[in-house]
């Protein structure tokens with residue numbers, strides 16, 4: 001069962017990325033699963049080249065520090081395989097329809113009110129489909145926000161196979177039991193996000209403990225005054241319960257029964273998050289301090305990923321008449 005997933009270096013990695021995605025990858029990976037930093041995706045919005053390079057490195061270190069073992073899974077940076085990913089993207093752009101891309105809600109949200117929206121932002125779900133399909137992934141562990149893009153990848157795989165012959169594996173999304181959609185602590189109606197302007201409700205994986213505590217102690221709750229797991233009517237409190245449950249391997253409803261007030265909920269959540277992220281922060285620091293070792297791990301992951309996908313890309317080029 002091959003797994004593939006990726007993370008974009010569009011900003012600083014937050015608790016939602018960690019609980020919704022990275023931690024799942026670390027907890028359950030097998031030989032030749034693939035996890036990568038999707039730096040090509042980060043060019044879909046305005047970016048600074050030096051910042052992009054530095055963030056991509058930091059994220060690669062984070063995947064390893066979080067527990068994705070580079071001797072077992074392939075851990076790499078997407079642009080190391082730019083020719084392979086770009087080649088399949090073009091083929092799939094000739095499989096997808098304009099209308100399908102125009103329906104993507106993430107594009108609509110990100111393009112709203114922006115000038116000079118890049119065509120890459122519009123076609124990015126095709127690049128994501130190519131990432132997944134190139135490596136023959138059967139499972140894609142992601143947070144809830146990526147479901148629509150995953151559906152598109154499934155549609156394109158099926159359409160490609162029906163048109164040209166059975167070459168591509170049809171993948172499926174796997175979301176975590178809790179914390180599949182971590183909300184912004186300051187505005188629990190929206191998801192925690194790298195690109196939200198106001199960072200006060202976003203816990204970053206590399207935030208120092210005191211800052212994590214401050215952000216969680218200031219989390220927006222409600223006037224109900226009762227700790228209950230009710231995502232619709234008490235989104236702020238339920239979000240904290242989800243985070244606490246994810247970090248302690250518990251159940252949000254059972255935890256709600258054990259906690260008497262909002263102050264206790266926040267204190268326990270802050271403690272659990274600080275302890276969960278501490279080893280990751282320390283591991284990232286150590287890996288970034290040894291650039292040669294990180295380069296070597298990255299090159300090794302890319303080499304294995306390239307070798308694993310070559311036959312599939314060749315088959316795609318053949319059945320579509322390009323070879």
Ligand code: AQP
Nearest residue numbers: 008010016017020021142143180181182192193194195
């Ligand atoms: N709030 C979240 N809760 C749970 N999972 C989340 N993910 C993102 N936000 C949450 C999951 O993290 C993985 C990597 O995400 P990405 O780099 O593809 O970015 P994204 O999904 O577009 O969301 P971000 O991190 O907030 O970035 P921006 O602001 O650039 O859009 C994915 O598996 C995602 O589901």
